[in-house]
Amino acid sequence: MKTHFKTWLLALIALTVMSGLPLSSAQAHGEKALEPFIRMRTIQWYDVQWSTQKFNVNEEVSVSGKFHVAEDWPISVPKPEASFLNISTPGPVLIRTERYLNGKPWTNSVALQPGGDYDFKVVLKGRLPGRYHIHPFFNLKDAGQVMGPGVWLEIGGEPGDFSNTIKTINGEMIDMESFGFANGVFWHLFWGALAAAWLLWWVRRPLFISRYRMLDAGLEHELITPQDKLIAKLVLVGVPVLVLVLNAVTANRYPDAIPLQAGLDQILPLPAQVNAGTVNVDTLKAEYNVSKRSMVLQVKVDNRSQGAVRIGEFASSNVHFMNADVTNVGYIPGRDDVSNNGLSLDNVAPIEPGEQRTVSIEVRDAAWESERLDGLIRDADSRVGGLLFLYDDVMGKRYISSISAAVIPKFI
Amino acid sequence: MSAQIPISTFKPYQGEKARLARAYDYLILVLALFLFIGSFHLHFALTVGDWDFWVDWKDRQWWPLVTPLIGITFPAAVQAVLWDKFRLPLGATLCVAALLIGTWVTRVFAYHYWNYFPINMVLPATMIPGALVLDTLLMLTNSLTVTSIFGGAAFALLFYPTNWPIFGMFHQAVEVANSQLTVADLFGFQYIRTGMPEYLRIIERGTLRTYGQYATPLSAFCSALLCSLMYPLWWHIGKWFASTRYLTKI
Ligand SMILES: [Cu+2]
Numbered sequence: 001m002k003t004h005f006k007t008w009l010l011a012l013i014a015l016t017v018m019s020g021l022p023l024s025s026a027q028a029h030g031e032k033a034l035e036p037f038i039r040m041r042t043i044q045w046y047d048v049q050w051s052t053q054k055f056n057v058n059e060e061v062s063v064s065g066k067f068h069v070a071e072d073w074p075i076s077v078p079k080p081e082a083s084f085l086n087i088s089t090p091g092p093v094l095i096r097t098e099r100y101l102n103g104k105p106w107t108n109s110v111a112l113q114p115g116g117d118y119d120f121k122v123v124l125k126g127r128l129p130g131r132y133h134i135h136p137f138f139n140l141k142d143a144g145q146v147m148g149p150g151v152w153l154e155i156g157g158e159p160g161d162f163s164n165t166i167k168t169i170n171g172e173m174i175d176m177e178s179f180g181f182a183n184g185v186f187w188h189l190f191w192g193a194l195a196a197a198w199l200l201w202w203v204r205r206p207l208f209i210s211r212y213r214m215l216d217a218g219l220e221h222e223l224i225t226p227q228d229k230l231i232a233k234l235v236l237v238g239v240p241v242l243v244l245v246l247n248a249v250t251a252n253r254y255p256d257a258i259p260l261q262a263g264l265d266q267i268l269p270l271p272a273q274v275n276a277g278t279v280n281v282d283t284l285k286a287e288y289n290v291s292k293r294s295m296v297l298q299v300k301v302d303n304r305s306q307g308a309v310r311i312g313e314f315a316s317s318n319v320h321f322m323n324a325d326v327t328n329v330g331y332i333p334g335r336d337d338v339s340n341n342g343l344s345l346d347n348v349a350p351i352e353p354g355e356q357r358t359v360s361i362e363v364r365d366a367a368w369e370s371e372r373l374d375g376l377i378r379d380a381d382s383r384v385g386g387l388l389f390l391y392d393d394v395m396g397k398r399y400i401s402s403i404s405a406a407v408i409p410k411f412i
Numbered sequence: 413m414s415a416q417i418p419i420s421t422f423k424p425y426q427g428e429k430a431r432l433a434r435a436y437d438y439l440i441l442v443l444a445l446f447l448f449i450g451s452f453h454l455h456f457a458l459t460v461g462d463w464d465f466w467v468d469w470k471d472r473q474w475w476p477l478v479t480p481l482i483g484i485t486f487p488a489a490v491q492a493v494l495w496d497k498f499r500l501p502l503g504a505t506l507c508v509a510a511l512l513i514g515t516w517v518t519r520v521f522a523y524h525y526w527n528y529f530p531i532n533m534v535l536p537a538t539m540i541p542g543a544l545v546l547d548t549l550l551m552l553t554n555s556l557t558v559t560s561i562f563g564g565a566a567f568a569l570l571f572y573p574t575n576w577p578i579f580g581m582f583h584q585a586v587e588v589a590n591s592q593l594t595v596a597d598l599f600g601f602q603y604i605r606t607g608m609p610e611y612l613r614i615i616e617r618g619t620l621r622t623y624g625q626y627a628t629p630l631s632a633f634c635s636a637l638l639c640s641l642m643y644p645l646w647w648h649i650g651k652w653f654a655s656t657r658y659l660t661k662i
Pocket of ligand 1: 135150
């Protein structure tokens with residue numbers, strides 16, 4: 001019976017400690033957790049770059065990039081009315097010092113507009129040395145987390161090198177790592193000492209069995225002495241008075257205290273970057289061949305620009321399917337990016353200015369499977385989405401289209 | 413109480429019997445302490461949760477409403493047993509002290525050492541003054557009704573002023589990103605929590621804003637009313653628990 005009780009007690013203590021764990025450790029890495037149609041047709045990331053991937057504690061690093069909010073936002077996903085650009089980290093191994101959306105500093109959540117284009121920059125500062133897999137990602141209210149591309153960051157140096165001093169509006173410099181800690185501990189010790197005194201006052205006497213017997217014998221008056229009553233009266237009056245006095249002193253000391261801030265930021269999209277109208281791409285049909293792991297997209301390209309364009313890349317859910325013939329002018333994959341040369345065209349000739357052409361694009365790579373994008377064909381919403389990049393080599397221009405289409409599976 | 417043992421015949425335990433009774437006291441105390449550290453803390457973490465964890469959740473509206481309401485549950489239940497059966501007026505203080513021990517252990521080990529958050533971002537709040545008032549009031553009045561109404565109300569009303577000396581300084585304004593934030597908000601922005609975007613904080617939401625700037629007193633009075641109801645409810649839960657489980661063994 002006793003050992004049984006002990007295990008039970010241990011389990012309870014373990015549960016207690018675990019119940020207090022912050023959310024961050026529970027959800028390690030949800031990069032491929034959401035259904036493919038959400039990853040492909042909500043936040044469409046591109047041009048995401050880190051200023052460096054190796055730096056020291058207390059040094060700054062920034063990640064910048066762009067994203068398009070898909071026009072074809074899935075009906076089953078709540079609209080991005082409150083969205084928060086976050087960084088996936090195992091706890092605050094980095095701190096976020098600045099964050100910009102379309103060049104504007106922002107600290108809260110923001111409403112994103114489907115079809116809108118945005119660029120972002122997040123400045124971080126190394127806090128704990130180590131090697132971490134880090135992503136920018138969006139927390140979308142009621143929808144979940146849509147991950148941006150991940151990279152490995154190596155933070156060197158010593159934890160002790162970290163410092164984080166900020167200035168309050170009154171001009172006081174405060175160290176965020178220790179601010180208010182000693183004060184908090186002091187008040188906990190202060191009230192803790194009072195509680196301990198009250199408990200000891202009672203615990204020093206014989207307790208349960210003898211008090212139970214005495215109460216049973218009608219000796220109640222001996223259990224609570226006049227001295228006990230006097231002390232209780234002092235506590236009953238003194239403690240509330242003390243609380244109110246200390247509260248007034250603090251209120252006096254920080255007269256300009258403000259409530260926690262809870263507004264949304266207001267930031268409008270940039271002028272159209274994707275689907276800007278110069279080169280129009282219309283998706284006619286999409287077929288996914290399961291055994292070949294290839295998606296065939298039939299698109300109608302209407303080139304209204306001044307130069308010839310070539311299709312160079314299809315990107316979706318942070319996988320870059322490149323056209324090997326065009327890579328020298330297009331995007332150069334970063335060290336940790338997922339990219340392949342899986343894109344090929346039925347007609348490699350550039351699309352001339354003024355030309356309208358129906359092109360069949362084959363996007364064929366094992367990444368459909370390894371990145372778990374092929375689950376699309378078994379989803380309730382089986383539409384594919386992504387960004388198509390077209391290049392004008394002569395003028396050095398890039399045109400981007402956000403495309404989407406229902407997918408038809410082919411099993412042979 | 414039963415008058416079957418005449419007062420003249422009552423003999424206190426002596427010698428070996430007294431020593432055994434004392435040993436039993438300590439055993440029960442230590443077990444109770446661990447039990448309360450575990451169960452009350454678990455109960456608190458699962459219900460009050462984020463309001464109690466993070467400095468940037470301790471708002472003037474929900475925090476002073478939710479925390480005392482949950483905080484009064486175990487103290488009421490334990491008081492019911494310790495006062496009714498033993499005339500020991502320390503149930504509330506014991507529970508709240510146990511809760512604080514559990515909370516500090518988690519904050520230091522789980523939050524600071526395991527997840528790297530600075531402890532000042534996850535400082536616990538204290539309810540000890542309210543608990544002392546509950547214990548002394550029950551002892552002096554020996555009345556469930558009076559303790560429910562005045563003790564419950566005091567427990568709720570004292571909560572915010574008790575903690576303002578700890579958390580007031582985190583409400584100083586800072587100019588960040590062309591806007592003003594509190595130091596507490598800045599903690600939430602700088603020290604990255606991946607699962608906790610700004611919109612998930614339940615602060616300053618709802619209809620408790622009829623009187624403009626007076627959100628805190630309004631919340632506190634609302635909480636006082638609810639605590640006065642919560643107290644007798646948990647008192648009876650405590651009594652029921654005691655009569656069916658513990659006392660049959662004594
Ligand atoms: Cu990752």
